[in-house]
Amino acid sequence: MKLSVMIVDDSPAMRSFVRRVLDMSGLEIERCLQASNGQEALDLMNGAWVDVVLTDINMPVMDGEELLQRMSVHSIFRAIPVVVISTDRTECRIQKMLSLGAKGYVTKPFTPEILREQLEQSLGVAHATD
Amino acid sequence: MQPIEVQEALAAAVEEVLETMCFSAVFSSSETAFPEQNDGCVLMAQLRFEGSPSGEFQLAIPMPPARTIGSGFLGKEEAEISDEQTREVVCELANMFCGSVLSRLEAKTAFRLSHPELVSVPCGTPFDPPGIARWFELEAGSLAASVSFRQAL
Numbered sequence: 045m046k047l048s049v050m051i052v053d054d055s056p057a058m059r060s061f062v063r064r065v066l067d068m069s070g071l072e073i074e075r076c077l078q079a080s081n082g083q084e085a086l087d088l089m090n091g092a093w094v095d096v097v098l099t100d101i102n103m104p105v106m107d108g109e110e111l112l113q114r115m116s117v118h119s120i121f122r123a124i125p126v127v128v129i130s131t132d133r134t135e136c137r138i139q140k141m142l143s144l145g146a147k148g149y150v151t152k153p154f155t156p157e158i159l160r161e162q163l164e165q166s167l168g169v170a171h172a173t174d
Numbered sequence: 175m176q177p178i179e180v181q182e183a184l185a186a187a188v189e190e191v192l193e194t195m196c197f198s199a200v201f202s203s204s205e206t207a208f209p210e211q212n213d214g215c216v217l218m219a220q221l222r223f224e225g226s227p228s229g230e231f232q233l234a235i236p237m238p239p240a241r242t243i244g245s246g247f248l249g250k251e252e253a254e255i256s257d258e259q260t261r262e263v264v265c266e267l268a269n270m271f272c273g274s275v276l277s278r279l280e281a282k283t284a285f286r287l288s289h290p291e292l293v294s295v296p297c298g299t300p301f302d303p304p305g306i307a308r309w310f311e312l313e314a315g316s317l318a319a320s321v322s323f324r325q326a327l
Contacts, residue, residue: 054289055269057247057262061195064249102287131273137284151277152270153194 046074047163048092052085052099052111053078053129062098062129062159069160082111089121096163097126098150101141112144125166129154175227175279177306181205184308184319187274191267192312196246201311207301208309208316215297217261219268223276225285229323231272233264234301239315240264265290271319 049066053059059078066073077094079085083106085097097115101108108128115121127148128141138149147166150159185203192198217240220232235243237260244263245252268290276285301307305322 055262055266057244057259057266060248061266102289104289131270131277131287132284133273133277134280134284135282140284152273153191155194 046072047096047167048075048077048094049073050077050079050085050089050094050097050099052080052082052097052103052108054080054100054103056080058100065154065156065159068156069163070156071160071163080105082106082108082114085111086114086121089124094124096167097124098129098163099126101128101130101132101137108141109144112141112146116145127162127166179279180275180306180321181308183275183278184271184306184321187271187278188308188310188317188319191270191274192243192310195270196243196267198243198246198312201313203308203310205308207318208311216295216299216301217264218293218295218301219265219290220293221268221272221290222288223272223285224288225276226280226283227323227325229305229321231268231275232303232305232320232322233268233271233317234295234319235264235267235317236315239312239317242312242314243267261292265292272321275321 051059051062063076077088079088081103099108099111112126125147128146129150131152133151141149148162150162189200214236216234216236218234222230240260241252244255244260247263301318303320305320307318307320309316309318
């Protein structure tokens with residue numbers, strides 16, 4: 045399955061790293077869109093379908109929490125699985141993001157194997173609940 | 175929380191992030207500065223964290239090792255990386271180091287990190303942070319990281 049992926053992070057360096065790790069993960073990436081905050085991601089998704097969203101939490105303009113909330117009430121976007129990538133590995137943060145609708149949570153630092161596992165799991169969860 | 179716990183968290187966090195995300199090894203680390211650390215110019219990134227406890231994190235690294243680490247992080251040759259990209263990587267490293275340290279020190283309480291900012295430091299200025307610092311020896315030089323808490327330990 046070839047994936048269209050959206051990477052949302054305010055750090056250009058981190059977006060480049062995630063893109064590289066996706067290539068290293070062995071997943072087939074057909075298209076990779078990038079946004080520097082949640083609002084930019086929503087704007088891009090209005091014009092192009094993505095299979096999965098990888099998002100940071102702390103971002104200016106619209107953070108990861110608000111992005112999840114907006115997507116969860118959108119008639120189309122709520123079907124798109126979201127995986128959070130964050131430095132925060134505290135249990136309360138992870139539980140909060142999952143309760144807002146995230147299908148996966150990856151803590152930095154991470155390896156290509158971890159990202160692939162979370163992506164596959166998230167896509168499986170999303171398909172199972174369709 | 176004891177200073178030794180912070181030192182251990184700094185050591186583990188920096189080594190894990192550099193090895194996993196930048197494919198860069200730490201040769202050794204110390205609570206005191208390596209002699210070459212205070213020579214030349216350094217990039218210094220700092221950020222604040224809010225939680226329990228709150229405080230500030232600083233990362234100081236000269237340009238040569240910063241460029242080497244940036245090369246590993248971005249998957250590009252050092253010559254292909256601009257100074258701006260190197261600065262972005264240093265800020266992202268500060269963010270990851272700090273998050274990893276805090277998660278090791280307090281695994282149950284959520285924290286919030288500010289956006290890392292580069293601070294202008296005159297060349298030759300010794301890295302003399304107010305909190306608990308640790309120096310790391312890398313292949314291309316060294317770096318220093320420090321944590322200072324608002325509440326005294």
